[in-house]
Amino acid sequence: MTNNILGANILALMPLPSASHHIWNRALTLALASRGHHITILTADTEKELPSNYTEILIEGAYDRIEEAGFNYETMSTYSNIKNSLTWFNWGEDACNYALGTKGAKKLLQLKGKKTF
Numbered sequence: 309m310t311n312n313i314l315g316a317n318i319l320a321l322m323p324l325p326s327a328s329h330h331i332w333n334r335a336l337t338l339a340l341a342s343r344g345h346h347i348t349i350l351t352a353d354t355e356k357e358l359p360s361n362y363t364e365i366l367i368e369g370a371y372d373r374i375e376e377a378g379f380n381y382e383t384m385s386t387y388s389n390i391k392n393s394l395t396w397f398n399w400g401e402d403a404c405n406y407a408l409g410t411k412g413a414k415k416l417l418q419l420k421g422k423k424t425f
Contacts, residue, residue, distance in 0.1 A: 317346045323407040324400060325352035325370035337362070350407070350416050367412045370403065377402050 318340060322333050330353040338355075341347045341362045348363045352370035355362075379399050384392055407413055 318348070320347060320349040320351075322349060322351040322353075323367060323370075324403050325367070325374060327353070348416075348419070350412060352407075365412045365416050367407045367410050369410070370407065373403065373406045374399075377406075
């Protein structure tokens with residue numbers, strides 16, 4: 309009897325600099341890698357030890373950008389629900405726009421056409 313393992317090439321786009329999002333995305337991508345899938349991840353967070361089938365592309369300076377853009381969690385907690393929702397939307401849009409201009413995003417685009425994911 310033989311066991312066949314089919315591993316997929318998976319691209320994970322995690323552009324938002326958010327420790328809470330990283331926790332569950334990290335668990336998901338590392339679990340997929342442990343099952344033989346090849347993971348390429350665009351992320352603002354880094355791993356200390358990576359499996360050999362896990363390629364990390366860093367969105368450099370993403371957490372610094374939060375400060376530069378003036379997003380402050382403590383201040384945001386005092387906003388109305390509508391203002392808070394709009395602020396989170398603007399934060400997400402700013403983070404994604406920032407990410408698109410980074411070296412990491414350019415590196416990802418260079419992989420286009422290559423059979424890496």
